[in-house]
Amino acid sequence: MKIHKIDHIGIVVRDIAAVKAFFLDFGLELQGEGDSQGKLVDHDGVERDAKQAIVALRTPDGEATIELLHYYTPTDERDLQPTFEYTPGIRHIAFAVSDIDSIVARLKATGTQPFSAIQTLSNGEATYKLVYIHGPEGIILELDEKIG
Amino acid sequence: MKIRKIDHVGIIVNDLAAAKAFFVAFGLQVQDEWELEGAWVDQVTGLQGVKTASVMLRTSDGETAIELSQFYTPRDENGIQPPSANTLGIRHIAFVVEDIDGLVARLEPKGFKPFHAVYRYENIYKMCYFRGPEGIILELAEELQ
Numbered sequence: 466m467k468i469h470k471i472d473h474i475g476i477v478v479r480d481i482a483a484v485k486a487f488f489l490d491f492g493l494e495l496q497g498e499g500d501s502q503g504k505l506v507d508h509d510g511v512e513r514d515a516k517q518a519i520v521a522l523r524t525p526d527g528e529a530t531i532e533l534l535h536y537y538t539p540t541d542e543r544d545l546q547p548t549f550e551y552t553p554g555i556r557h558i559a560f561a562v563s564d565i566d567s568i569v570a571r572l573k574a575t576g577t578q579p580f581s582a583i584q585t586l587s588n589g590e591a592t593y594k595l596v597y598i599h600g601p602e603g604i605i606l607e608l609d610e611k612i613g
Numbered sequence: 614m615k616i617r618k619i620d621h622v623g624i625i626v627n628d629l630a631a632a633k634a635f636f637v638a639f640g641l642q643v644q645d646e647w648e649l650e651g652a653w654v655d656q657v658t659g660l661q662g663v664k665t666a667s668v669m670l671r672t673s674d675g676e677t678a679i680e681l682s683q684f685y686t687p688r689d690e691n692g693i694q695p696p697s698a699n700t701l702g703i704r705h706i707a708f709v710v711e712d713i714d715g716l717v718a719r720l721e722p723k724g725f726k727p728f729h730a731v732y733r734y735e736n737i738y739k740m741c742y743f744r745g746p747e748g749i750i751l752e753l754a755e756e757l758q
Binding site for chain 1: 624660674716
């Protein structure tokens, strides 16, 4: 009874066109998109009709993908809540990248801010360059480049 | 200049030991465990006085891992806000599993439940949304032959 692999990570967004544009510019590739209808069981345990827009994005080399979901209905009345790196929940997505310096320079040019300057980390086995960045709608992304 | 792959997904938890126990029972394997504090982690997170403990867990065949972290400091005053499937933000992690019915039957007695009965999506998947510890939403899918 194996858990084979992570297939995708689902992100619920308010402005799916804007978040899709961000991730395409970031370097992901469009795998598919469309609308979908089904049922959603809400936090109150009640099943409701749901209508969503879905955008599937893949990395050039990786197997796990990103699924952007925009709910036309039902929407969560809590809307976007301010979150921090230490806020409980699924909190960041870490990408293995090449040429982290150029990626961060390009993101900064379009208004995406890193948390800090790029940091270097050695754990005894390998050395990494690493940075956290503020993606759209409070989404936190981590970029890692193995340099030695 | 390339985004190569997703290395891991970071989950912040209030009770690291309990969340680790869940994911081990779920079927992941512990890859590494560590504690962090000091100038380096403060720099990366843009915070002050960070102290964390983390566990990295991997799937049997996959390249993307799960990183569970508990912040001793700072802590979010709002605590856990259990999300719905449609709550804004990074919301669910979808796993390809073997024997979804057996997995759900094994986890239900421990208090972890699917949102609804396992259903068949065309002839491709058997699947369900599943509520893990601290309100974390997992999607489970078994590929049908």
